[in-house]
Amino acid sequence: MIKQYSETEQLRKVIVGRYENYAAAQAYVEVVNEDQKNGLPQQEQLKKEFKAFRQVLADAGVEVLVPAYVAPFVYDQLTPRDLGMVIGEKFLLCTMAKRSRRYEAAGIFPYLQNIPSDSQRIILPDSPTCLIEGGDIIIDKGNIYVAVSQRTNREGVEFLKQRFGSEFNVVPVEAQTLADGENVLHLDCMFNPIGKNAALIYEAGFKTIPKEITDTYDLISVTKAQQQELATNVLSLSQQKLISRDHEVCKPVNELIRKRGIEVVELTFDAAPATGGSFRCCTLPLLREA
Helix, strand or coil, rough: CECCCCCCCCCEEECCCCCCCCCCCHCCCCCCCCHHHHCCCCCHHHHHHHHHHHHHHHHHHCCCECCCCCCCCCCEEEHHHHHEEEEEEEEEECCCCHHHHCCCCHHHHCCCCCCCCCCEEEEEECCCCCEEEEHHHHCCEEEEEECCCCCCCCHHHHHHHHCCCCEEEEEEECCCCHHHHCCCCCCCEEEEEEECCEEEEEHHCCCCHHHHHHHCCEECCCCCHHHHCCCCCEECCCEEEEEEEECCHHHHHHHHHHHHCCCCEEECCCCCCHCCCCCCEEEEEEEECC
């Protein structure tokens, strides 16, 4: 069973990034974002942090799945969020922009085999030029927010409108780019709903903030420094509880979240962010229930 209509409903089943075999074949390593230019994380650190993360999820009653190992030429399976997205009761399989990530989805195929196929529950983009990555898609309160970003193009936005527009209000979000002086890789690095009606936001990452965001959420603003440490990239376990980084720069944001009555579980998570992703990036929820 797959289902997701909100970013904050009770998390029941999730695919968590695979640290095992990370960058084991150096010949295939591709620098896919700016963060990685500072160096790749070490295996021991990844192991320690991901094991602790998986344990917190399991202790919260979440079924934790891990991608199957694909092959040496897929050097990074840390961030399955970008590979796909559960929208309503369908699974969108994304088209990755970077060469080294295009075969990564094979690692999650075992978990898609039981999805009924009688009504095309697995949605595939119509064209290889239709670029969509899951980090650019946020579903909440009847809206699908989708960024035009470094990794998702306008053709991807139009595809989402065609396939999901009858059930959801698809809201395009124009993201700032590297050319604008902003290194915001995906939408969830600058916007993320939490709790019942709150959301984390990095306003400078938007060219224009849609009214669906400003009219709907109690917005908690983060600074440029906090955005760079991925303070927005939290993972909600429910409307009452979420996981965030135990990091000096993120702590003020975590305190603002607590003031909204939301429990914050702080975890040390420094290795994956060195590749550009934190808790939301490193997870692909398959089932959320009200």
